Amino acid sequence: MMEETMIHLLLVEDDEVDVMNVRRAFKKNNITNPLYVANNGLEALFMLRGNGEAPLIPAKRRLILLDINMPKMNGIEFLRELRADNSLKSIPVIVLTTSNEDKDKVEAYHLNVAGYILKPVTFSSFVDAIATLNKYWTLSEIP
Numbered sequence: 001m002m003e004e005t006m007i008h009l010l011l012v013e014d015d016e017v018d019v020m021n022v023r024r025a026f027k028k029n030n031i032t033n034p035l036y037v038a039n040n041g042l043e044a045l046f047m048l049r050g051n052g053e054a055p056l057i058p059a060k061r062r063l064i065l066l067d068i069n070m071p072k073m074n075g076i077e078f079l080r081e082l083r084a085d086n087s088l089k090s091i092p093v094i095v096l097t098t099s100n101e102d103k104d105k106v107e108a109y110h111l112n113v114a115g116y117i118l119k120p121v122t123f124s125s126f127v128d129a130i131a132t133l134n135k136y137w138t139l140s141e142i143p
Helices: 016-028 041-049 075-084 102-110 123-139
Strands: 008-012 035-038 062-066 093-097 115-118
Touching (some): 016 035
Parallel strands (some): 062 093, 093 115
16 A cells, blocks of 8 residues: 555554454455554553654554543543644544444534444444445545
């Protein structure tokens, strides 16, 4: 993949089965973008900021796939922190979660997410959802 079209994807997800499903769906869809995984919002912020060291994720062309229900710092808390940080607030975020709570959807959109997607129940539906997301981020102009 050419460096200028490569998107650095950060998956913020605490469920190992869901992480494995995302990796499998990427493989099935021949998605070769680098995938970084954080188990909660605090870990994701550390990976993005570096906190004194170089960030673990390059600063250009980043996209975050975010779960809502996580320990330590949940998805909504992470979004609030991300949007309050001038160096990170413009990173596009797509919520990928099992949370069908209206309050989570409203709050996520209030915090400028690019989309809110409920995780499909079957793996084949999940593969289709990831394929659609791949088309979206391939067409999107992400700085």
